[in-house]
Amino acid sequence: MQTHEFEAIIVGGGGAGLMAALYASRQVKTAVISKLYPTRSHTGTAQGGIGAALGNLDEDHPEWHAFDTVKGGDYLTDQNAALVLAEEAVSAVIELEHLGLPFDRTPDGRISQRRFGGHTSNFGGQPVRRACHAADRTGHMILQTLYQQCIKNNVKFFDEYHVVDVIRVGDQVAGVIAVNLDSGELHIFHSKAVLFATGGWGRVWEITSNAHSLTGDGNSIVYRRGVPMQDMEFFQFHPTGIYRLGILITEGVRGEGGILLNDRGERFMERYAPKIKDLASRDVVSRAIHLEIQAGRGIKGKNYVYLDVTPETVNRYLAEAGETRRVTREDIESKLPDILDFCRTYLGVDPVKEPMPIQPTAHYGMGGIPTDLDGLVVLDEKNTPLSGLYAAGECACVSVHGANRLGTNSLTDLIVFGRRAGKHMAEYCKSAAVTPLPNNPAEEIEAELERIRTANGKTKPYQIRNEMQQIMMKHVSVFRTADGIQEAINVLHHLQDQYHHDLMIDDRGKRFNSDMFEAWELGSLLDLAEVTAVSALARQESRGAHSREDFSKRDDEKWLVHTLAYREADGSIRLAHNKPVDLSLAAKDEKFKPKERVY
Amino acid sequence: MQITLRIRRFNPEKDKKSYWGEYTLDKVDSTDRVLDLLHRVKWEQDGTLAFRRSCAHGVCGSDGMRINGVNRLACKMLVNKLGEGEHIKIQIEPMLGLRVIKDLIVDMEPFFEHYRQVMPYYVNDAPLPENGRERLQSPEDRERFDDTTKCILCACCTTSCPSFWANGVYVGPAAIVQAHRFIFDSRDQAADERLKILSEADGVWRCRTVFNCTNACPRDIEVTRAIGEVKMAIRQGAKRE
Structure with missing residues (x-):
């Protein structure tokens, strides 16, 4: 078994991982390990923009951005983190431009910005242009730019190496175990520090915007090694996924003037968010769509509604609102080229001529691996660190998104907290001693992979995965009840039993055994599905993306706390609800105090 | 069905x-x-x-x-x-x-090796704006290289090219697209170096304008046109239009 020595190891080659790699590699010996070629990472699918209060087109201030982030998160957001995000977003976006990112430009040559859901001026006023964009492929440009700069700076990559375990020695980290997918051989990466930037776990659900590879590996790896999962009950359903496919249609469509319509042709968001209508927070819009469908007002009575960005419709509503701006077919073509391409390719629908059929799609995990503001992983409500272990991006929970993330803040999060984690990690590595490797650090994971590779039960991984995705979609999605969640938990337990005792694998080989790795990834998904459901059952209130029909109100008395879910030795889950939410901005400014959230 | x-x-x-x-x-x-x-x-x-x-x-x-x-x-x-x-x-x-x-x-390493050969990254060592803000670029200058920013490095173009099939040392359409994205970016300063790399024996002149690359591109990039623009820039001694 080959052993590699580095000071810093970064797992995952998306936005957070590459940003951290750029910073860490300037100071210490760093390697990036990714199960994909880094340019395949899901950051590349982010569309509409990255949020930063540049104020290039409208007056804007970081404090306004922080306020929107806190309110958008339904006050579960840690306010110190929201302020860091909003303040450092400005320098982060400028840094990306300096690294060559081709942002769209204003007529006078500055970075162009557009409106996005939940982003307002003056602490909850009118929509503000804050999303810095490069057409509707901002994430693609960020991923490409960061990868290019890593190439320029000779960052060491291990592409198509699948990390399967972290080496933990007491309260220290000593590296990771990975499989070279081509050869099937295990490799040990011995290091002083490890950063997980492995992205999300949207594949827990049936309808999702997430890539097949988004299986929450990093989260389940550290969870199995004693790190709690924070706030996992909060998973965002993006309101506008392509009907049945779940492919994301950016909020930028509504930012450019697109309107949601039900079967009667009604602009129903006027009823749910009278002030900012279609540009309300994602959780609010997703619930509205569900309620319209439940009331029989889905298109032709089915479970979808229309998103209409045809110039006639957009201009009609602009005129109604007294705005002088008008859009043309060419504007839509130039600002949303990828969206048009998706709809034309997959639906045969041309969005400049007809409305797009959409439904909410599982999109983003607000929860994840708990960290402090420097990306250092913490183990409990007292923020006790696990030395040398870091997390950033979607897999992490800073917690800057609280109970519901605002659009554009995921990209901001990657850059701001990826940068902070990379810097902190480098400093740590310069002073930390190397933790010696334990004997046979790969023993356990080797046995588990061998169990899967040679499994000869009767149930194929896809059967278990389909059943998990369906039950989670049915009972642990936009609206939830105790009975439904409990049923989901019962089914998940049965599926876990099948996974451990009745799995059937066809491929007994070593090389590119994706049959085995899909099964291993399913193990991660099952872990995270269960943590999500158990966390959701316990939280008896409705807040942000967690909407309980049986507890329809937010309850700040009891539930203004983070959830921490620990894995016990017997595999069961222990919950703690004693980690307070940071309210440091509210302590200084009345405006940040939790209050009812209306848009 | x-x-x-x-x-x-x-x-x-x-x-x-x-x-x-x-x-x-x-x-x-x-x-x-x-x-x-x-x-x-x-x-x-x-x-x-x-x-x-x-x-x-x-x-x-x-x-x-x-x-x-x-x-x-x-x-x-x-x-x-x-x-x-x-x-x-x-x-x-x-x-x-x-x-x-x-x-x-398939083994993607030779493909990424060609990619790395063309300096596929932004170079600008001029002092940053003193106000701490972004460098300016007009919408027209930004539009100039928009098409080639869409590349996702899938290799559909390069592996559809008869010149690449005939001789794998040819950098191939994808690498040229990546170079184009920077050569025609008004902010970038390394166009001459990239054009020098692409003017060598394994560079753009192996392109025989077959258009397979353009037909193969899933992002609808006009690949052959981009290669043509790079050829033109080399002929004109790296002078940008």
Whole structure:
């Protein structure tokens, strides 16, 4: 078994991982390990923009951005983190431009910005242009730019190496175990520090915007090694996924003037968010769509509604609102080229001529691996660190998104907290001693992979995965009840039993055994599905993306706390609800105090 | 409808040479993606089938392959584009010109090696604006290289190019597209160096303007045109228009 020595190891080659790699590699010996070629990472699918209060087109201030982030998160957001995000977003976006990112430009040559859901001026006023964009492929440009700069700076990559375990020695980290997918051989990466930037776990659900590879590996790896999962009950359903496919249609469509319509042709968001209508927070819009469908007002009575960005419709509503701006077919073509391409390719629908059929799609995990503001992983409500272990991006929970993330803040999060984690990690590595490797650090994971590779039960991984995705979609999605969640938990337990005792694998080989790795990834998904459901059952209130029909109100008395879910030795889950939410901005400014959230 | 998939199979641990595997799928929807069909084969019939995939909607660039003789992303090719009627046959092979590792998975290292050769990164060592803000660029200057910023490095263009098939040392269309993105960026300062690299024997002059690359590009980049612009820039001694 080959052993590699580095000071810093970064797992995952998306936005957070590459940003951290750029910073860490300037100071210490760093390697990036990714199960994909880094340019395949899901950051590349982010569309509409990255949020930063540049104020290039409208007056804007970081404090306004922080306020929107806190309110958008339904006050579960840690306010110190929201302020860091909003303040450092400005320098982060400028840094990306300096690294060559081709942002769209204003007529006078500055970075162009557009409106996005939940982003307002003056602490909850009118929509503000804050999303810095490069057409509707901002994430693609960020991923490409960061990868290019890593190439320029000779960052060491291990592409198509699948990390399967972290080496933990007491309260220290000593590296990771990975499989070279081509050869099937295990490799040990011995290091002083490890950063997980492995992205999300949207594949827990049936309808999702997430890539097949988004299986929450990093989260389940550290969870199995004693790190709690924070706030996992909060998973965002993006309101506008392509009907049945779940492919994301950016909020930028509504930012450019697109309107949601039900079967009667009604602009129903006027009823749910009278002030900012279609540009309300994602959780609010997703619930509205569900309620319209439940009331029989889905298109032709089915479970979808229309998103209409045809110039006639957009201009009609602009005129109604007294705005002088008008859009043309060419504007839509130039600002949303990828969206048009998706709809034309997959639906045969041309969005400049007809409305797009959409439904909410599982999109983003607000929860994840708990960290402090420097990306250092913490183990409990007292923020006790696990030395040398870091997390950033979607897999992490800073917690800057609280109970519901605002659009554009995921990209901001990657850059701001990826940068902070990379810097902190480098400093740590310069002073930390190397933790010696334990004997046979790969023993356990080797046995588990061998169990899967040679499994000869009767149930194929896809059967278990389909059943998990369906039950989670049915009972642990936009609206939830105790009975439904409990049923989901019962089914998940049965599926876990099948996974451990009745799995059937066809491929007994070593090389590119994706049959085995899909099964291993399913193990991660099952872990995270269960943590999500158990966390959701316990939280008896409705807040942000967690909407309980049986507890329809937010309850700040009891539930203004983070959830921490620990894995016990017997595999069961222990919950703690004693980690307070940071309210440091509210302590200084009345405006940040939790209050009812209306848009 | 019913589909018969003919898939070029090769398992390095078992097979001396590649062969055609045939798989029949029932109840296929005409709007299914080829990727959906591959998944059904892998999940329902033969778990040993190996292919790369991730985003499943044409953005990550993982699943380039040869479908009915032309390079396509499996996730962006719908069944209804490949035939009509109750029964159709679809033939799937790995991309040409790169070594097959297993089934539809080819060795991407030579491809990325060519990519790295052309300085595929932004270079600007001029002092940053004193006000701490972005460098300015007019919308027209930004538009100049918009098309080539769309590249997702899927290799569909390079592995459809007869010049690349004939000689793998040719940097290939994708690397030239990447160079173009920076050569025509008004902020970048390394255009001359890139043009020098691309004017060498393994550079742009191996392009014979066959247009296979443009036809193969799943992002609708006008690849041949971009290569032509780079050729022109070399002739004009790196002078930008």
